[in-house]
Amino acid sequence: MLVNILIFLGTAVFMEFVAWATHKYVMHGFLWVLHEDHHQPSGRGLQKNDLFAVFFASISFIMIYHGVMNGHPRIAAAGFGVALYGFGYFMFHDIMFHKRVRFIRYKPGTNYEKRIIRAHRIHHRHPGQKDSTSFGFLYAPKKYDNPDL
Numbered sequence: 399m400l401v402n403i404l405i406f407l408g409t410a411v412f413m414e415f416v417a418w419a420t421h422k423y424v425m426h427g428f429l430w431v432l433h434e435d436h437h438q439p440s441g442r443g444l445q446k447n448d449l450f451a452v453f454f455a456s457i458s459f460i461m462i463y464h465g466v467m468n469g470h471p472r473i474a475a476a477g478f479g480v481a482l483y484g485f486g487y488f489m490f491h492d493i494m495f496h497k498r499v500r501f502i503r504y505k506p507g508t509n510y511e512k513r514i515i516r517a518h519r520i521h522h523r524h525p526g527q528k529d530s531t532s533f534g535f536l537y538a539p540k541k542y543d544n545p546d547l
Contacts, residue, residue: 402475409479410486414537417487422533425450430527437525439496454484487535490514509543517542 425433425447436447458480465474492498494506495518506512517538524530532538541547 402471405472405475406479406482409476410482413480413483414534417483417536418534420450421535426527426530426533434527437522451484451488454480458484483536491518491535495519512545513540513542514538516545516547520547 432446432449434447435445439445458477461477461480462474463477465471465477490511493502494504494511495515497503506515514534514536517532517534520542521530521532532542
């Protein structure tokens with residue numbers, strides 16, 4: 399049981415690295431065509447960029463389903479870790495930052511929340527494929543504590 403909990407939590411933490419690398423090298427790289435509408439939105443509706451969330455949710459679902467149905471609790475634990483990260487991403491990115499769920503308004507209160515929002519705001523200052531910084535979602539270095547950035 400302890401191993402499964404560690405896999406669950408470790409996968410959730412590791413997903414920030416996966417998300418950072420995917421954001422920097424895939425979304426701002428060869429699949430910019432799917433991510434571009436996110437940097438130049440035309441409203442709060444669905445975007446081509448949402449296909450990335452569908453992709454990762456599908457991986458999570460398949461891992462959970464396979465793990466539960468075939469008696470592989472460690473695979474299920476990793477799938478639940480991907481799902482936990484996806485939930486955190488949705489809460490931060492879609493609700494707190496982009497306010498894509500109209501009836502939910504959340505004002506960041508902690509220094510951590512303010513830091514990741516500031517880092518993502520700086521990322522969105524560059525609407526194009528190149529020259530962006532801060533590709534993480536749920537982690538931002540302490541330098542983003544500075545409100546003057």
